[in-house]
Amino acid sequence: MEYEEPKFFHVMQYAAAADRDVIDMVSGNPDWEPPAALREALREYADLPPDAFQYPPSEGLLELREAIAERRSVDVDRVVVTNGTGEANYLAMARAFDRDAGDEAVLLDPVYPYYPGKVDMLGGEAALVPTERDGGLDVAAIREAASADTALIVLNTPNNPTGAVYDLDAVREVVEIAHAVDALVLVDEVYDHFDQTGRFESALTLDSDRVIVTSGFSKSMAITGFRVGYGILPAGHVGDAKTRHMLVNVAGPRPSQYAVHHALAETPPEYYAEARELLADRADAFTDALDAAGAEYSRPEGAFYVLARFEGFPGTMANVKRLVDEAGVAGMPGEAFGSARDEWIRFALVTPRAVEAAERLADYFGD
Amino acid sequence: MEYEEPKFFHVMQYAAAADRDVIDMVSGNPDWEPPAALREALREYADLPPDAFQYPPSEGLLELREAIAERRSVDVDRVVVTNGTGEANYLAMARAFDRDAGDEAVLLDPVYPYYPGKVDMLGGEAALVPTERDGGLDVAAIREAASADTALIVLNTPNNPTGAVYDLDAVREVVEIAHAVDALVLVDEVYDHFDQTGRFESALTLDSDRVIVTSGFSKSMAITGFRVGYGILPAGHVGDAKTRHMLVNVAGPRPSQYAVHHALAETPPEYYAEARELLADRADAFTDALDAAGAEYSRPEGAFYVLARFEGFPGTMANVKRLVDEAGVAGMPGEAFGSARDEWIRFALVTPRAVEAAERLADYFGD
Numbered sequence: 001m002e003y004e005e006p007k008f009f010h011v012m013q014y015a016a017a018a019d020r021d022v023i024d025m026v027s028g029n030p031d032w033e034p035p036a037a038l039r040e041a042l043r044e045y046a047d048l049p050p051d052a053f054q055y056p057p058s059e060g061l062l063e064l065r066e067a068i069a070e071r072r073s074v075d076v077d078r079v080v081v082t083n084g085t086g087e088a089n090y091l092a093m094a095r096a097f098d099r100d101a102g103d104e105a106v107l108l109d110p111v112y113p114y115y116p117g118k119v120d121m122l123g124g125e126a127a128l129v130p131t132e133r134d135g136g137l138d139v140a141a142i143r144e145a146a147s148a149d150t151a152l153i154v155l156n157t158p159n160n161p162t163g164a165v166y167d168l169d170a171v172r173e174v175v176e177i178a179h180a181v182d183a184l185v186l187v188d189e190v191y192d193h194f195d196q197t198g199r200f201e202s203a204l205t206l207d208s209d210r211v212i213v214t215s216g217f218s219k220s221m222a223i224t225g226f227r228v229g230y231g232i233l234p235a236g237h238v239g240d241a242k243t244r245h246m247l248v249n250v251a252g253p254r255p256s257q258y259a260v261h262h263a264l265a266e267t268p269p270e271y272y273a274e275a276r277e278l279l280a281d282r283a284d285a286f287t288d289a290l291d292a293a294g295a296e297y298s299r300p301e302g303a304f305y306v307l308a309r310f311e312g313f314p315g316t317m318a319n320v321k322r323l324v325d326e327a328g329v330a331g332m333p334g335e336a337f338g339s340a341r342d343e344w345i346r347f348a349l350v351t352p353r354a355v356e357a358a359e360r361l362a363d364y365f366g367d
Numbered sequence: 368m369e370y371e372e373p374k375f376f377h378v379m380q381y382a383a384a385a386d387r388d389v390i391d392m393v394s395g396n397p398d399w400e401p402p403a404a405l406r407e408a409l410r411e412y413a414d415l416p417p418d419a420f421q422y423p424p425s426e427g428l429l430e431l432r433e434a435i436a437e438r439r440s441v442d443v444d445r446v447v448v449t450n451g452t453g454e455a456n457y458l459a460m461a462r463a464f465d466r467d468a469g470d471e472a473v474l475l476d477p478v479y480p481y482y483p484g485k486v487d488m489l490g491g492e493a494a495l496v497p498t499e500r501d502g503g504l505d506v507a508a509i510r511e512a513a514s515a516d517t518a519l520i521v522l523n524t525p526n527n528p529t530g531a532v533y534d535l536d537a538v539r540e541v542v543e544i545a546h547a548v549d550a551l552v553l554v555d556e557v558y559d560h561f562d563q564t565g566r567f568e569s570a571l572t573l574d575s576d577r578v579i580v581t582s583g584f585s586k587s588m589a590i591t592g593f594r595v596g597y598g599i600l601p602a603g604h605v606g607d608a609k610t611r612h613m614l615v616n617v618a619g620p621r622p623s624q625y626a627v628h629h630a631l632a633e634t635p636p637e638y639y640a641e642a643r644e645l646l647a648d649r650a651d652a653f654t655d656a657l658d659a660a661g662a663e664y665s666r667p668e669g670a671f672y673v674l675a676r677f678e679g680f681p682g683t684m685a686n687v688k689r690l691v692d693e694a695g696v697a698g699m700p701g702e703a704f705g706s707a708r709d710e711w712i713r714f715a716l717v718t719p720r721a722v723e724a725a726e727r728l729a730d731y732f733g734d
Contacts, residue, residue: 046407250453
């Protein structure tokens with residue numbers, strides 16, 4: 001059995017080995033400070049007695065699950081704390097397939113490459129359905145693709161890589177489609193704190209027993225290495241997800257969960273707002289420079305990626321490597337995200353050098 | 368699809384809810400101090416710049432993998448750092464089944480309950496083969512059980528729950544059986560630092576392309592909540608395990624890996640020896656008291672569990688609950704570990720109150 005390995009690491013390794021200065025716009029690692037309370041909690045944890053160093057409950061520290069449940073207005077029993085949002089997505093997908101309700105997952109194109117990788121690993125079949133040109137949901141296309149064999153529909157909003165924030169009404173229509181074909185809808189909301197439109201609404205507000213929402217603290221607290229995410233599952237599915245979590249990982253990391261719990265309680269809204277403003281400023285500067293480079297691009301409504309298209313320079317792995325070598329900027333090839341954006345290259349705004357990178361691109365592609 | 372959920376949590380919850388003082392001998396959580404260098408590294412980590420808080424390499428921090436490879440005398444490419452030994456076992460089992468070399472796993476009875484749970488979750492069939500009366504390997508019985516449908520044989524040494532330390536020659540014979548039927552052998556060595564016989568030898572010394580060894584730092588550093596384990600796989604299998612690890616968990620927790628790496632470098636052998644001596648003393652005192660209670664028992668050669676059998680009091684869940692209520696001691700029912708020890712109850716020695724527990728048992732069962 002072969003799995004489709006995401007190409008992120010391949011590009012990052014190529015950029016790291018390059019014989020020149022390269023600005024990394026590949027990885028989705030925030031470059032700003034984590035909450036001060038998180039650092040403080042970690043120092044505090046280091047001095048706790050030995051029993052605080054032992055297994056947390058498999059489903060996560062109760063106080064953290066309660067804090068999540070309160071913020072998300074759901075029953076705490078529905079919350080599973082996972083080893084990052086990645087594991088939460090894995091558990092949700094496994095649950096969808098384990099119901100004997102079909103083998104197919106409807107994924108949107110462009111697609112975050114881990115999704116088809118996980119579907120493949122779980123023995124499912126991925127059906128890629130293109131989004132609208134602007135990255136919005138094409139509900140009619142999803143309706144056409146859904147069938148009795150569809151076990152799962154996966155949405156990600158705010159979206160990586162398009163930056164789209166889905167309308168809740170469109171999400172509701174997708175949930176109705178799922179209901180009609182006995183599928184579950186996984187909504188990955190890991191970028192929920194990075195909505196620049198003010199109109200993002202969680203799919204949890206639909207209050208549907210078809211909807212699994214996943215999220216985490218990797219992006220919002222700038223701690224991708226801590227591995228604290230969560231899934232919120234309908235009552236009929238959460239037990240199986242907890243069991244799989246226990247059998248795969250036993251439990252998640254307690255120092256990380258402890259630190260996140262304290263940071264969640266003590267971090268003011270301004271912390272999140274500052275990161276959003278920083279990213280909005282970078283998006284402005286970066287897209288201004290892309291104008292100078294004569295590129296087409298999407299101005300992100302949320303998350304922190306820009307998709308750009310340079311005439312006569314499609315988003316292949318070969319071209320991305322050329323850009324590393326000749327322009328000193330590393331992006332992700334559009335072809336890594338399905339086939340709908342293979343003309344495009346994705347640039348992550350999580351570097352203080354985003355403006356400098358845009359200038360390099362303007363120099364390289366400009367006349 | 369239903370998974371067999373381990374019964375640990377059920378007993379622990381029952382004991383916690385009891386209306387009296389109960390000595391917990393259920394969980395395998397060490398009760399002694401973690402290495403001082405581990406606490407110090409965690410404090411140090413809390414002050415590192417934000418980039419140290421982001422994803423470690425998926426397969427683990429390179430410096431940690433190198434330290435493991437050096438101690439285990441293997442090529443570093445063969446090492447995958449996982450979310451605890453539990454994930455390493457899951458990856459190894461998944462790899463064994465993914466080869467299309469059969470659907471069956473040979474497990475030894477008594478068995479650590481997570482093993483059949485994982486096999487079941489992965490769609491495999493568990494075949495339980497009894498060990499010798501003293502917990503040693505019954506090579507002839509394993510040979511008889513192995514067939515073309517056998518994809519995997521799982522060994523755990525030092526053993527939970529029997530305390531047996533397997534002879535390397537017997538392990539070698541099991542590996543030869545695996546070779547003959549195209550199976551892999553997973554050897555879980557998580558208790559390797561708790562060998563009381565001085566004759567434990569890692570299965571890695573067999574240098575076989577059939578052997579996957581897993582271990583971790585949960586027990587040896589008294590940090591079950593940190594989630595740092597590892598798998599050492601043959602070159603032909605390690606790539607698939609790394610990919611599955613990436614698709615399930617993305618990466619393991621970096622604060623934990625950082626702390627373990629420093630503790631591994633800076634902790635003297637005396638730290639591990641002290642824990643072994645503490646456990647040997649507890650085993651002496653506990654088994655002396657079991658003599659007074661008229662119980663049969665196994666004196667552990669390794670790990671930190673004692674199996675005891677009380678005449679007319681089989682190791683059912685009902686009897687374990689009676690012991691909680693009437694004697695104030697919580698153990699694990701032998702029936703949770705397969706069928707070979709369903710007359711027995713397992714007591715974990717990782718409590719400072721082991722002697723007091725034994726006295727309670729002597730009072731309860733004595734004349």
